[in-house]
Amino acid sequence: MPVRFLAIGLLATALAACGTVSSLGKGAVRGVNRAGESVAGRLTASDKPEITAELPELTGSITVEVLAERRITDGTPDGYPKPWPAFDSEVVYTLGESRRHLFAHALADGKRLWKAGLEDEITGGVGVGDGLVLVGTANGELIALAATDGKERWRVPLESEILAPPTARDGVVVVATGDGHLYGLSSADGARKWSIERDVPTLSLRGGSAPLTTPTLAVHGFADGHLVAVDLHTGREAWDTPIVQPRGRTELERMVDADCQPVIEGSAVFAGAYQGRASAIELATGTVGWARELSCDTALAADSFNVYGVDTDDKISAFDQRSGAVYWEQDALKGRHLTAPAVVGAYVAVADIEGYVHWLRADDGTLVGRTRPTKDAFLLTPYVRDGVAYFLSEGGRLYALRPAN
Known part of the structure; x- marks a missing residue:
């Protein structure tokens, strides 16, 4: 999810002073570029951000089937x-x-x-x-x-x-x-x-992450960098756990937000934050099991063993669910403005702003496949069901992809 400024007055002042969002700092530039837009603009050929990374060579080869391509909406709406x-x-x-x-x-x-x-x-x-x-x-x-x-x-x-x-x-x-x-x-x-x-x-x-629910709890990440759990039916607070603390001297440097969509796997919720950390938190108590550096503004994904995240520099990381150890990192796609990851069987898939879908082995992070079903940008979090990954393009087409081997 891109950087979007809630404090409109502060943003207007900064824009008046320097003309564009890109002068506000690396974090702001990076976040705005992730969506390929100016603050209120639409992604077009003229304002499409520069791709700063060439397509890397693949270290393996898998076949990916495009099972379906369907137009389901008239396009991604403007704005944030x-x-x-x-x-x-x-x-x-x-x-x-x-x-x-x-x-x-x-x-x-x-x-x-x-x-x-x-x-x-x-x-x-x-x-x-x-x-x-x-x-x-x-x-x-x-x-x-x-x-x-x-x-x-x-x-x-x-x-x-x-x-x-x-x-x-x-x-x-x-x-x-x-x-x-x-x-x-x-x-x-x-x-x-x-x-x-x-x-x-x-x-x-x-913006913000969608609340998560269990049979007993509602869990939500707030703009102050806290993840909070309350009783689903009464709203009584169960726990309140900070997953990031502001650091730095300027407002931009200190900006944090638990905007990275968390995921529940087993007895833990895995959460991330912009300019913060990826954390494993016990659902029952709110106790932090582990925390690792990760500036995240998209959704996390998980399988039975690892948690996967894409940071604001497009580095993909796999963290061991039990210990938080970095199982692998893949930075060959830096600068390609990636979506959140999707776990599809033995693979992790991410899409980019040029319409490519990249496939990595979940066990070691090697790049083993690449599909380009469209030249439209992929900006939104993919969805996985029954071994099929669904990617919605900026042009309003839904692509159903499945690795064949």
């Missing part, structure tokens, strides 16, 4: 944050380019199941759960639609814009807002069950 699609069983839900249309398509054949028109622009991604499709607006409204036909079930006003995908489980919708609140609402009618609040730093990333 980029709206994540939602995958639920055999259906994918996406926003249209205008941010005012929501589409549902069958994964199997790409058939459109329904299309819903919305009056307000949707700011965050799409969430699913409890038979609902959930989206949030800039004016703080949470809208719940029926997953079966896209008809509106309910909508409720909250105190601030919704920048991350909501989620729902066991009768509770969990949604985060840009002012540092996390809410638990009734899936039936949107009635508020609980809320918690954390301070928002002066400067933070625009």
Whole structure:
């Protein structure tokens, strides 16, 4: 996920002083370039960031099948944050380019199941759960639609814009807002069950990670660099664990944000942060098992043994889940503006801004395959189901890829 400035006044002052975001510092430049955009621009041939790394040679060879290519939306919307699609069983839900249309398509054949028109622009991604499709607006409204036909079930006003995908489980919708609140609402009618609040730093990333849920907990990373777990049904705090501490003398140097999408594997949640660390945290207690340096602004991925992350310099790392030891690192794709990683069987796949999908061996990180199903950029986190990786391009096409050997 790119660097997005929540403190608009500070950003405006900096822009006025130096003309472009690229003068603000390496972290800002890197983050903006990850999405291939200026602050409010759309990715075009004229503003596409320079690729600073040539395609590396492969040290192996695998065959990758392109199982399907289907247009499921009219393009990735402008601006930040980029709206994540939602995958639920055999259906994918996406926003249209205008941010005012929501589409549902069958994964199997790409058939459109329904299309819903919305009056307000949707700011965050799409969430699913409890038979609902959930989206949030800039004016703080949470809208719940029926997953079966896209008809509106309910909508409720909250105190601030919704920048991350909501989620729902066991009768509770969990949604985060840009002012540092996390809410638990009734899936039936949107009635508020609980809320918690954390301070928002002066400067933070625009957007956020989607809340995670277990049968008993809701887990969310806040802009202050803390990962917090609360009881799913009551909102009572279970633990509050800092996963990064601000460092440096300037506001940019000290900017942190637990914006890297965490992942739950077994009894632990693995989380990361911008200008911070990758950490293993016990779900039951919030105790940090290990922490390793990793400046992350995309999603983590995991298999039974390792946790995988792409840092803000496009270095891919595999960490042992038990000890945090760096199992391998791969930096041959630095400068290619990679997506988050996806674990596909014995391989880890990442896509880049030129439409390439790169395949690495999960056991040692060697580059063994490369596919280019499109020349459009891949910006969003891939999805994996039944050994198939799904990548949504900036042009609105969904590609289903599977390693054949």
